[in-house]
Amino acid sequence: MNTTPYDRFADVYDRMGADEFSIKMTEYCLKIFRRFKIRPETGLDVCCGTGSAIKCFVEKGIAMSGLDGSASMLAVAARKLKGQRVTLYQRPLPRFRLYEFASARKTRRFDLVTCFFDSLNYLKNERELKTAFKSVYHHLNRAGWFIFDMNTPAAMKILWGGQIFTKAADDLYTVWKNEYFPKTKSATCHATFFRKKGKLWERFDEVHVERAYDNRIIMKALRDSGFRIMGFYRCFSFEKPRRGTYRICGIGKRPE
Ligand SMILES: C[S@@+](CC[C@H](N)C(=O)[O-])C[C@H]1O[C@@H](n2cnc3c(N)ncnc32)[C@H](O)[C@@H]1O
Incomplete structure (x- = not known):
């Protein structure tokens, strides 16, 4: 069952070119990795949709998993990622928990968590945004990184x-x-x-x-969830957001 509005849209998502955005985000992430000397071995793409970002990261040697609320989007992702060692989870945001296969008590943690293409804008209020950030934080290794984009007001x-x-x-x-x-x-x-x-x-x-949320609200929610804010940019650049910026990219780090 889908817990998001992405039901029939899933079948045509890539055909409409909607997958191009996350591919562009992965290229931007590679620049972020170089700038901050990030070398992730494991990653989780939250709201992974049809799995295009996962595919790009896997090609770069990162062992990826994905999570989304839509069974239809995940079905497309599963087809795209067939033959890759990728685990896909159907979970709704804001609060999610993933466990190691062997133990229902051992939380799965990653070096990198990403969330692309305004997926976080689907959260209904500040409380949900903070809950989602806390869930991400919970699944990061120490010194792990969170990279996301959001539409602005x-x-x-x-x-x-x-x-x-x-x-x-x-x-x-x-x-x-x-x-x-x-x-x-x-x-x-x-x-x-x-x-x-x-x-x-x-x-x-x-x-x-x-x-959409004002930048200070997003930053406060990140800090309140435990993150150190390492970057907050006009998306696809390393410049500060301006008045009228349409999309921001936030980079948070779980302290050592
Ligand atoms: C615009 S798509 C982005 C998909 C992918 N990240 C990309 O860049 O192509 C938004 C995705 O967020 C998922 N989503 C939206 N709200 C969600 C929620 N509350 N819980 C889990 N997934 C959600 C949708 O199912 C959809 O796959």
Whole structure:
């Protein structure tokens, strides 16, 4: 059963090019690794979706696992990662616990945890955000790293607010109709998909709700969860976020 709105969308996610984002994030992560001299041997991609980031990290020699709330997204990831030694978990955020196979009491810990493509914006409030950060922290080895990106309130307001996006291919047509709610800094996206099946077009709809948080709230939640903040950037750069930045990248470290 899916615990996120990614149900039918899963089948067309990669075909729509949505997987390109996490591939770009893994390239950015390699720069982050060099800058901070990070050499992870094990990693967990939280909200791994269709598993594209996992595939890239595995190719770099990192023993990866993945977690997502959507059984449909994980099914696509499992196909993509067939033959790789990758464990996929279906777990809902904000609170999650993963254990070693051999012992239900021994927590699995990793050198690196990642969470890409505004997945954390699906958390409903600050309390959930902090709970998710705490769960990540709990699964990191000492001196382990957490790298994530999030949409900012500016992105919700300007990129999402009142906008309609369409995307067309020969056999797939999508419409995204967005609404912004300033009071909660959240946005609702009504997604409609038309997919050609033989001579007929099949329609399905999904509703996605994302919420954005001011940078100081994200940083406080990180610190309150135990992290040392090692970087907080305009995503894909090593510069500070500006007013109007659409996406941030946060880098937290579990102290030694
Ligand atoms: C935009 S997709 C990103 C997927 C992948 N990280 C990528 O970069 O392509 C968001 C993912 O977060 C997952 N997700 C959203 N809310 C979640 C929650 N509360 N618990 C677990 N997974 C969640 C969705 O199922 C989906 O796979």
